[in-house]
Amino acid sequence: xxxxxxxxxxxxxxxxxxxxxxxxxxxxxxxxxxxxxxxxxxxxxxxxxxxxxxxxxxxxxxxxxxxxxxxxxxxxxxxxxxxxxxxxxxxxxxxxxxxxxxxxxxxxxxxxxxxxx
Amino acid sequence: xxxxxxxxxxxxxxxxxxxxxxxxxxxxxxxxxxxxxxxxxxxxxxxxxxxxxxxxxxxxxxxxxxxxxxxxxxxxxxxxxxxxxxxxxxxxxxxxxxxxxxxxx
Numbered sequence: 001x002x003x004x005x006x007x008x009x010x011x012x013x014x015x016x017x018x019x020x021x022x023x024x025x026x027x028x029x030x031x032x033x034x035x036x037x038x039x040x041x042x043x044x045x046x047x048x049x050x051x052x053x054x055x056x057x058x059x060x061x062x063x064x065x066x067x068x069x070x071x072x073x074x075x076x077x078x079x080x081x082x083x084x085x086x087x088x089x090x091x092x093x094x095x096x097x098x099x100x101x102x103x104x105x106x107x108x109x110x111x112x113x114x115x116x117x
Numbered sequence: 118x119x120x121x122x123x124x125x126x127x128x129x130x131x132x133x134x135x136x137x138x139x140x141x142x143x144x145x146x147x148x149x150x151x152x153x154x155x156x157x158x159x160x161x162x163x164x165x166x167x168x169x170x171x172x173x174x175x176x177x178x179x180x181x182x183x184x185x186x187x188x189x190x191x192x193x194x195x196x197x198x199x200x201x202x203x204x205x206x207x208x209x210x211x212x213x214x215x216x217x218x219x220x221x222x
Contacts, residue, residue, distance in 0.1 A: 035213070037215075044204065044215060044216075044217050044218045045153075045161065045204055045206070045215040045218075046215070047206075047212050047213040047214060047215065050211065050213070059211040059212070061212050062212070095160060095161070100166070102166055102167040102170060103149050103151065103166060103167065103208035104151065104163055104166035104167070104170075104172065105151055105153065105163055105166070105206065105208070106163050106172075107153070107160045107161045107162065107163065108160065109160045110160050
């Protein structure tokens, strides 16, 4: 059974940094890629970043490119999202999701990031 | 970027109804289309991926079909626990993109 648990959210001032973590269990971590998807208050879902199973190839949304970096540590079963130069519009719940077989997207419970001005 | 447009944005339904939600892609996505359900205050939950493959544990009253630019999610015999918001997403090319959501109320 897939288990994903995000942590690291909180309140941060605009321009500062925050690192989100996602611990995974229930499957062979090193065989899978992961995504981060966010949801601003009262809004829909927005894809943020993805990392391939090998941890080398990465993709980032234009809205966060150059500010956010996704990474994974196969030795710790952890996925990270390093968020720098945060903006008020980055305020959202951030979900970690497993990039499953046939591009299935299996979700964690989310962590709330609030960026204050 | 591929734009995903869901219709309707909301639908009123009753227990026992059949509900169909449409998702249109601005360009072909092959069969790389998934659906997630989100209840108020909760994380999304995967229902269907690769157009029509039901996630393990998802009731068979949910079904998906379509190809390239037009996809549907159908809920047969709507149950009380199905009242939620449904999102489609395309996984054909980056950036992966989501529909704006359809609220079933």
